[in-house]
Amino acid sequence: MSANLALILALIVPLVGTVVIALLGRWPNIREAATMITAISLFACVIRVLIGYTSGEAIGIEVVTLYEGLSISFNTEPLSILFAMIASGLWIVTSVYAVGYMRGAGEKNQTRFFTCFALSIFAAMGVAFSANLLTLFIFYEVLTLATFPLVTHKGDDKAKAGGRTYLGILMSTSILFLLPAIIWVYALTGTLDFAQGGILAGTIGPAASTVLLALFLFGVAKAAVMPVHSWLPAAMVAPTPVSALLHAVAVVKAGVFTLIKVVIYIFGTEFLIDVPLESIAVYIAGFTIVAASSIALMQTNIKRLLAYSTISQLSYIVMATMALAPFSEVGAAMHIAAHAFGKITLFFAAGAIYVAAKKTEVGQLNGIGRRMPITMAAFAIGALSMIGVPPTAGFVSKWFIIAGAYQLENYFVLAVMVVVTALNAAYFLPIIFNAFFKPEDQAPAKPHGEAPWTMVAALATTAALTLLFFLFNEPVLELEYSIVGGKS
Amino acid sequence: MLAHLPILQVILPFLAAPICLILRKPKLAWLFALIVSAAALAVSGLLLQQVYAGGVISYELGGWAPPWGIEYRIDLLNAYVLLVVSSLATIVLLGAHTSVQKEIEAHKQTWFYSLYLLCFAGLLGIVATGDAFNVFVFLEISSLSTYALIALGRDRRALWAAYQYLIMGTIGATFILIGIGFLYMMTGTLNMNDLAMRIDAVESTTTVLAAFGFIVVGTSLKLALFPLHLWLPNAYTYAPSMVTAFIAATATKVAVYVLIRFLFTIFGESYSFGRHPLAEILIPLAIIGLLSASTVSISQPLIKRMLAYSSVAQIGYIVLGIGMGSALGLTASLLHVFNHAMMKGGLFLALAAVTYRMGGSEIGHMRGLARTMPLTFWAFVLGGLSLIGVPLTVGFVSKWYLILAAIELGWWPIVIVVLVGSLLAVLYVGRVVETGWFGEPEKPGRNEAPPSLLIPLWILIAANFYFGIDTRLTIGVAENAAAWLMGGGSGL
Known part of the structure; x- marks a missing residue:
């Protein structure tokens, strides 16, 4: 298996897993086995990508061109490997844990739970391996939507209120700040690809880049910088496995991961210092x-x-x-x-x-x-x-x-x-x-x-x-x- | 045969309309109407292909050469709009039989198909013709049949809504007619191309200015630009579900086309925007409409009405793009014409399915929909996401271009308005989704809509995503058409 194929599989495996888990709802034991198999094969794929990266294999796929100069594409670099390793590796552990928790606590709608969980991991992989800001944004939003049913899992008034805060803050910040920031970068540079050293140098003045940085800082509410943090305590109404893997690892790390990517590969640290x-x-x-x-x-x-x-x-x-x-x-x-x-x-x-x-x-x-x-x-x-x-x-x-x-x-x-x-x-x-x-x-x-x-x-x-x-x-x-x- | 495509496009549904009445049996009439509209769809597909291959098509009606005879002139812009109108009309018609059976009295059902085809023919005629007076004629054909279609609604308020629309629509059409008359007075021609050439010589006259004013206001009435939108919420709410889906997806879009055609082709961009403060008028109205209609829709108990107000808001986006007066802004508008047709068509079809099973489309009927009608519910959710403008949907594509156009001009407040607009959409869509997801259904157990409604619904929802990802057709056409309207490019 080439590293490129492994990268493709790292995205396909959790997606297929989502569908399979959803279909196996009637047989809980087989369903949980499916979760485990998906998690383990995903981790194997990510490891293969890592080996490919360290041995210098060329890794990168373009799925589809959306508009001029913009495509959904994936590649990898040290940060994304790290994030993907952590999210997929801990998913295995969390799955073991979740089986015990969901049955021990007697939670309802377990099939929906495990389905959305797999979908969230798929979104996290998409965020991790995005080759440009647009792809990242797409999966960032998918991650928000896929975790919503998990946050509101209990379905009572408290869960509903928590869900409102969760979706309200994450959606509104991404629409009001992150999206215009991304389009602005595109308007300035004509590209959104992550590049070593950044792409913004020489296209934007100091005052405007401060505004742009602020749009990113508050637009990526998943990083929970104050005052856009209150969705995270609200998300605690979710069952604990969700809080553990998603709201301590996958979702929030997707946020800080995005910010690091933006600082290093969009702004460039040398440009930002000035x-x-x-x-x-x-x-x-x-x-x-x-x-x-x-x-x-x-x-x-x-x-x-x-x-x-x-x-x-x-x-x-x-x-x-x-x-x-x-x-x-x-x-x-x-x-x-x-x-x-x-x-x-x-x-x-x-x-x-x-x-x-x-x-x-x-x-x-x-x-x-x-x-x-x-x-x-x-x-x-x-x-x-x-x-x-x-x-x-x-x-x-x-x-x-x-x-x-x-x-x-x-x-x-x-x-x-x-x-x-x-x-x-x-x-x-x-x-x-x-x-x-x-x-x-x-x-x-x-x-x-x-x-x-x-x-x-x-x-x-x-x-x-x-x-x-x-x-x-x-x-x-x-x-x-x-x-x-x-x-x- | 191929040479006669432009007229076939219009004459086919036009002649088929009375035949529906002869067929008498509703099911037969439906099948016949469906075949005819599918044929019209094929014709518009071929037309777009021909325009792509060979440039602008000029068809002389009855062999009379323009500008004396009536010319049908198909360029990239109207080939595209024709395709939008006929594909939406066909898809909606696909599900019409099931819904009409329940919502319209038995003896009026054949009338429905006849009027539907007539309205369809009128809309196609407005778009296909290259003659200004012809525009008015077809406008009346489509409008009159629309009034009748709305009045078919079982709710007695449908009559009142139809009457309201009749008054407003007639005023609009009359304004357009007066405008065209003034133009004819000054130039002696009704052919659009000819008009465009001759208008330069007389463009400083007050008469042309008056014509300009009448036409802009008249079309704004037809396309429901704030504050001339008052007819729309009632008309959409009380019309039968299928009528709402059809006119929401097509009628206002055609009116937008008329506005663009007059502003850019006949008057010309430099006259419309250079000489007059049109942008200064259109943009504030678009913004107020966008924000106020979105806000109003949040608290609507009737979901059909909520979507109607959302349509008024979406018209705001389209007019905003036109008002920018730049190629990128116009591209965004043209994109949204198609994209909005897909999302609203889909959402209104979802409501048609809900109405079919639950007997209405109030917020209460949506309770627990995720469990009772999961396929309809998820279609609504996905259509709603497109309306909000989530990535991978067509709504995102429109929004992207609109914001890009505003940034290009450095109009930051407009960027904020567009973003706040989508935020409001999150609220009104979210309210319905929340009710459907968490609410307790009145009658538990599955009660999914029949396949005849689900199929057209899911075709449109799938299109929302397909054209959100594969944007070659929509963006390609919109960009080229916009460049050509702005006076550059080849129209291809």
């Missing part, structure tokens, strides 16, 4: 980091706390990207991976607690570590990664983000990183402490142990990944250095 007000983007992201962490500190619901933590962590990536130092760009890419492993573990743990103990609030977690030791140990690892303590993944990316801050002597970035580490510690450590060392407030009506084994296996795996990424990040690092033109 844009006078560019640093405002750094301040906005920095503000989001601190503000979202402060809000997280006040949350009582576990999933909402994790959502605000995600908003904060996403802005690490945005801030690092906008800081424009070579190390920061690498740090941003690394944090896509690091945050994914840690946050999915945290959500998995929250879901396991919900299924096993029906608990959703932070205050109910006293002493739960003794009943669910594996779950809470995994939670602790995920939390340490959020804080950025070695030996976890979060430390690696934080290292590079801070190194980048020194590279450009950007002390604002440095200060933000220090403050937010303290904030993260302030809201995660008490949870861990209470879970393990405080006695239970009252014994549960029905004594419980760990959640179903599939869920425990999944969260143990991602916790292990969080630790392993600390030790074995060299290949990823090597790969990502090339987005800034190699180690220098």
Whole structure:
């Protein structure tokens, strides 16, 4: 199989999977097997693309020309490989987890759930492998629409309200800001292809490019920079597997991924450095980091706390990207991976607690570590990664983000990183402490142990990944250095 | 035979209309009308092909040479509009039998097909002819049959809606006639080409200015430009479902064609936009219409009426493109003429299916549609996405070009207006979709529309996506036609 074919298959496999899963609704076990087979073959395809890319095979396909100079086409580069690897790899784990969760929690409409899930992954692959902004935009919108039935899965009034906020913010920002930004770029340059070094240099003045940057920053609401972040807490009404893979990994990473792509391949970092007000983007992201962490500190619901933590962590990536130092760009890419492993573990743990103990609030977690030791140990690892303590993944990316801050002597970035580490510690450590060392407030009506084994296996795996990424990040690092033109 | 295609295009449905009445049996009349409109569709396909191959076709009616005789003149622009009108008319007719059986009284059903063909012939005539007076004649033919078609609605308010449209439509047609009369007075000719040449010599006269004014206002009435749109919501709401689908997809589009033909071919771009503040008049009206009609449609309890207001808003987009007075703007307008026909045709057919099963198209009838009529529901969702302008749909193509045209001119406020317009579309489409998805149906269990309604519906929905991806035909034609109208290009 050539790498090009693998790229095509990476898009076709989840799409075919979607259809097959939808048709197998009557036989849940075969349906879940279909999900697993789809996820595993997708991951294999992505690996084949990666091998092809590192060995220098030419990879790129054009599906159809839409209008003059614009086509739906796909190719790959280090960032897209990374994003695709994470989304498809974690999909396997999440599928195992989701089977346990959906059955354990007795959710309805499971066929619709697994169908939309596969469709969302298809959209995420499309975003990852887009060769131009238009293709990316198309799949970005598909991702919004495909996740809507997942967010509103429960179908009650709360889900409906959450769904409205979700769709309302994501759609309106993409229509009002992102679309005009894209058309503007096209009007200026006549192309939308991602190119090393950017395509905008010399076509747009400094003032206008500030406006354009702002349109992108707020148009890509999936990156959840304040004030366009509120869809993410709203999306927490979804079943936990959705929050875990989509709203901690695939959807939100599609957002920051888009922003990094725009900064590196549309603007070009060298061009952006000369844009006078560019640093405002750094301040906005920095503000989001601190503000979202402060809000997280006040949350009582576990999933909402994790959502605000995600908003904060996403802005690490945005801030690092906008800081424009070579190390920061690498740090941003690394944090896509690091945050994914840690946050999915945290959500998995929250879901396991919900299924096993029906608990959703932070205050109910006293002493739960003794009943669910594996779950809470995994939670602790995920939390340490959020804080950025070695030996976890979060430390690696934080290292590079801070190194980048020194590279450009950007002390604002440095200060933000220090403050937010303290904030993260302030809201995660008490949870861990209470879970393990405080006695239970009252014994549960029905004594419980760990959640179903599939869920425990999944969260143990991602916790292990969080630790392993600390030790074995060299290949990823090597790969990502090339987005800034190699180690220098 | 091939040489006579231009007249065949019009005469075929025209002669077939009375034959429908002789056939008496509704089903027979339907089959016959369907065959005739399919033939008309084939003719327009051939015409477009001929224009592509050999350039402008000039057909002398009865062998009388223009400008004395009546000339049918087919260039890229009207070949394209002919194709739009005849394909939409044929697809809608495909599902007409089922819906008409339920919505129109038995003894009036053959009348429906007869009037339908007559209206169809009128619309084709307006587009095909190269003679200004002929435009008026065919306009009256199509309008009179439309009034009757609307009045076929079972709801008694249909009569009132038809009457309202009759008054407004007649005023519009009269204005157009007065305008044409003035032009004839000044130039002594009715042939459009001839008019275009002779008008230069007299263009500074007040009479030509008056003609210009009358024609612009008259056509604006027919195409329902804000604030002359008042007839449209009632007419669309109370007409039988199939009539709404047909006229929404074709009639206003033809009126847009007439406006473009007069502004660009006869008066010329430099007269229309250079001498007069036409852009300054059209653009504010288009914007107000677009925003106000979109806003009003959000709160409509009757979904048919909601889509009617949405049509007024979409006309705003089309006029906006015309008002820009640039080739790119005109391209966007021409694209949207076709694209809007597809989306609105599809959406109104979806409502026809809902009406067929649920007995109406109020928001309450949409409750739980995702479970009771999933195929109809998903068709509505996809058509709605096209209306919003989601990528891969035709709506996105139109929007893309319209925004590109506005950016080219540096008109940033217009960009914002267009975007806010699609945001409002999210709201009004979203409301229906939400009701269909979350609502509890009155009667649970599947109650899907029959295939005869689903097939034409899904043809149009598929077209929304096909032409959203493969844009060679639509963009190719629109770009060339626009370049030619602006005085460059070859018309091919």
